[in-house]
Amino acid sequence: MVILYGKMKSLYLSYRATLVLATLIIFSSFGKTILLLGFVANQDYIAKNLCENRYQTERLCSGKCVLTKTIQKHDGQDSEKWPLKLKDLKENTAYFFNPPAFVLERTSIISILKPIIYSKISIIPSYLQDIFHPPQ
Template identity: 35%
Template structure:
């Protein structure tokens, strides 16, 4: 099931990325039908259009849709977020904080040196 969903999402991304190619392949597959039914220049055989006018229209429409989506995405991401930063108000000087009674152990604490040793995994004993 997970593999199917992944493949479906991958296919959707690929179709969106290569939509002009998909339109071109669909045109080539159905070119005779498009030329016979949808071509604007079928009464002018000397132009040898063969339905390319429909292909150009579809490609322009796809480009306009893509540009519209691009501008909508830019408009959505161009929002600025402002947040109020609360500053910490210190009424007493920081030098007076040492006299409050911190434990001197924490001020002079030094970490152990065991963390600096190179880890060597145990050797496997052959049976």
């Protein structure tokens, strides 16, 4: 006997649950196939004993009427499980607006650089203004 601990135990259980769910999905999707295989295996018995046309001399259906009724009954059971149809469902849409916590203002680069340029020009010493001046 193997004893599993912690993470291995949860992985083992999730693996088993996955296998069980996959098996259920596979069997539920093959419902009509199983009915058809059962019909093919027992077609002679169905044609002789269960067919609606068994007393007629010309048996054209050879038991297919029973298969058709069985499939319709199976489809009826599926539709009873899911009484809601997509066209019956109403769509409700909810809109939520979450205002932002802060708003970024759009500023141009010129408005950011203007104070920097003018502040550097204003701190130029006066002797530099004597040397660097426009021509006269």
